[in-house]
Amino acid sequence: MGPHPHGWWIVFHLVLFVFWLGGDLGVFYASRYVLNPALGPEARTTAVKIMSGLDLGPKICLVLFLPSGFTLMALEPHGAELFGVALFPWWSVLAVWAFALGWLALTVRDHHAPGRHPLVRRADWTIRLGLIAAITGAAAYTLIAERPFGVTTDPRWLGGKLALYALTIAAGLGIRLKLRGFGPAFGALAASGSTPEVEGKLRASVDGCLPYVWAIWAGVLAAAVLGVLKPGAAL
Secondary structure, eight states: OOOOHHHHHHHHHHHHHHHHHHHHHHHHHHHHHHTOTTSOHHHHHHHHHHHHHHHHHHHHHHHHHHHHHHHHHHHSOTTOEETTEESOOHHHHHHHHHHHHHHHHHHHHHHHSTTTOHHHHHHHHHHHHHHHHHHHHHHHHHHHOSSGGGOOSOTHHHHHHHHHHHHHHHHHHHHHHHGGGHHHHHHHHHHHOOOHHHHHHHHHHHHTTHHHHHHHHHHHHHHHHHHHHOTTOOO
């Protein structure tokens, strides 16, 4: 008899964690070359391309983390219901996957053409802000309620994991805001060469992202720990 499908979904969920964190580490490493004034514009342009290519992986993982996690909850619902109705019917799993794939299409398109499709970026931002609000609310309820959604297994670990996911989405938006000045500064570097003013703007833009990057790394690692160990759960 082969392994239960639930096991394969756990493996897929863990693979997303691995590629998310690994890709982010690669982006960070490449960014050090982007900021190195000893390198010529051509070498630094190559580093930017590497950084951008690596950055797509974590973006994909962040999006797919939602439907894969929802699928795992549906496979182990522990009697979860809302107003007497099962919380994870099969059609809800399909709906979440359809939503996530649509969101992924927006994310990939915006990544390959940043700023060229304002409606795409606006839709992506709206989705992320809505998810931050909804997931934070679900996390708070799961952490506070005695029997969240009628579940008796004390799933506070899941509430923590949801809160961390909302945190990583919010940190990603913080990175986007900090990087708004990167494009113009790097364009000035490519056109006119290195100057103290340009180097200062580049470093402020890239290094200004570091608190958000560290928050994502800590959040991803902590979420993995909660998902694997499930502290406090009565299973």
